[in-house]
Amino acid sequence: MLDLAVIASNFRFLVLQGLFGVGAFGGGTLRLAIPAIVLGFLLGIGVGLARLARAPWIRLPASTYVEFFRGVPLVMVIFWIWFIIPQLLRLPIPEYGVALTAFVIFEAAYFGEIVRAGIQSVPRGQGEAAIAIGLTPAQAMRFIVLPQALRNMVPSLVTQMIVLFKDTSLASIIGYVDLTKAAQIVNNREIRPFELYLFIAVVYWICTYSMSRVARRFERRTAAA
Amino acid sequence: MNYQFQWGVLWSGQSGSWLLQGVLTTLGISALAWILAAALGILSGALRTVPWRPLRAAAVFYVEFFRNVPLLVWMFFWYFGVPPLLPRPVQDWLFNHGAEFWAGMFALGVYHGARMSEVIRSGIQSIPRTQFEASMAMGLTTFQAYRLVIVPIALRLIVPPATNESLNLLKNSSVALTISVAELTFQTRQIETYTAKAIEALTAGTLIYLVLCVSIAAVMAWVERRFRIPGLIARGG
Numbered sequence: 315m316l317d318l319a320v321i322a323s324n325f326r327f328l329v330l331q332g333l334f335g336v337g338a339f340g341g342g343t344l345r346l347a348i349p350a351i352v353l354g355f356l357l358g359i360g361v362g363l364a365r366l367a368r369a370p371w372i373r374l375p376a377s378t379y380v381e382f383f384r385g386v387p388l389v390m391v392i393f394w395i396w397f398i399i400p401q402l403l404r405l406p407i408p409e410y411g412v413a414l415t416a417f418v419i420f421e422a423a424y425f426g427e428i429v430r431a432g433i434q435s436v437p438r439g440q441g442e443a444a445i446a447i448g449l450t451p452a453q454a455m456r457f458i459v460l461p462q463a464l465r466n467m468v469p470s471l472v473t474q475m476i477v478l479f480k481d482t483s484l485a486s487i488i489g490y491v492d493l494t495k496a497a498q499i500v501n502n503r504e505i506r507p508f509e510l511y512l513f514i515a516v517v518y519w520i521c522t523y524s525m526s527r528v529a530r531r532f533e534r535r536t537a538a539a
Numbered sequence: 540m541n542y543q544f545q546w547g548v549l550w551s552g553q554s555g556s557w558l559l560q561g562v563l564t565t566l567g568i569s570a571l572a573w574i575l576a577a578a579l580g581i582l583s584g585a586l587r588t589v590p591w592r593p594l595r596a597a598a599v600f601y602v603e604f605f606r607n608v609p610l611l612v613w614m615f616f617w618y619f620g621v622p623p624l625l626p627r628p629v630q631d632w633l634f635n636h637g638a639e640f641w642a643g644m645f646a647l648g649v650y651h652g653a654r655m656s657e658v659i660r661s662g663i664q665s666i667p668r669t670q671f672e673a674s675m676a677m678g679l680t681t682f683q684a685y686r687l688v689i690v691p692i693a694l695r696l697i698v699p700p701a702t703n704e705s706l707n708l709l710k711n712s713s714v715a716l717t718i719s720v721a722e723l724t725f726q727t728r729q730i731e732t733y734t735a736k737a738i739e740a741l742t743a744g745t746l747i748y749l750v751l752c753v754s755i756a757a758v759m760a761w762v763e764r765r766f767r768i769p770g771l772i773a774r775g776g
Contacts, residue, residue: 483609507619
């Protein structure tokens with residue numbers, strides 16, 4: 315009953331076009347997910363540090379940012395960016411730009427919470443000792459607190475990266491040709507939804523599961539060091 | 540920016556009733572999916588502890604496979620992929636009774652069941668074994684130990700992360716718009732399509748989601764405080 319021939323004959327399109335973005339459509343899940351993870355995390359560090367700032371005019375906007383985006387569905391944020399950016403810039407933005415902007419802004423709120431919890435998990439004495447031996451507060455953060463905090467953050471960071479990787483499938487809603495959209499395109503021609511969607515489920519699973527595997531190995535190594 | 544705001548579109552015409560229907564559908568699909576997710580989470584969590592390997596493996600497979608694949612893919616899978624394989628009468632019934640709602644509910648429930656299972660498992664694992672041993676030493680039976688010690692502690696440990704996960708479920712119900720379930724995000728888009736007033740429509744939808752999430756979080760924070768055991772769980776509040 316399972317028709318595997320439909321997978322075999324469309325394998326190249328699904329994997330090359332959908333996953334890697336090599337082909338006529340551009341697109342690609344990885345081409346969206348990797349920059350989104352990197353930029354989202356970098357912005358998240360800023361948000362996390364801002365939430366810990368002593369000055370209320372830095373802390374309160376950062377807290378509002380986090381609470382706002384954690385209370386709104388990602389789909390909604392994608393639509394916001396989709397409608398707002400062309401209005402603001404008076405020029406059309408490709409789906410890639412819309413999706414990347416939405417993911418970075420949205421996920422930075424979640425990454426920010428992880429960064430904040432990670433920094434708070436480093437004992438206060440570490441920062442105080444760093445100041446006492448003559449480092450500036452910025453140096454203490456950069457050389458003493460952040461390296462330890464990052465190590466504590468690894469498990470929740472990887473979980474969030476996996477969430478973000480899965481969330482990139484939502485870019486297909488606005489027409490970005492990622493793995494999910496590629497399966498839809500093939501399905502429109504072949505009408506084999508069960509096989510096709512199960513196949514991309516397995517592809518997604520292989521990616522996310524190997525991410526969690528790598529993270530577990532990394533955790534063990536840093537714990538030993 | 541050259542944009543004419545017309546907030547009136549939100550309460551003129553059908554917009555109001557669309558938004559209301561959207562909220563009700565969002566709450567309905569989320570509530571049903573939540574029940575399914577809680578049941579699957581508890582069941583698979585329990586199965587992971589039974590002393591029979593195949594059952595344990597099945598539960599692990601369910602959790603690892605379903606939570607690591609995007610919800611959107613599950614939506615398409617349950618809506619487009621599965622119904623054609625069902626017997627004819629079931630298919631007919633489904634397509635006469637809003638198949639997209641049931642497929643969406645199922646996708647949401649099965650996906651979040653796998654995630655809920657992890658929440659429940661880590662909650663139970665964080666109870667020190669000594670609690671159980673102390674109960675035994677006090678002369679409680681196993682059943683009494685569970686009823687009087689383990690479950691009350693476990694519930695309190697699980698409530699905060701489970702609340703978080705339930706809010707994720709509520710927000711993720713917006714993904715059901717892709718299979719045209721007329722929930723809140725879908726209705727927001729509909730208002731936008733009819734009035735061409737994107738910012739007003741999105742503002743309304745966004746605010747409703749925020750109000751729903753904040754009020755649920757507030758109620759659960761109150762529950763948490765109300766049932767806190769002083770000194771047991773160190774939490775500010």
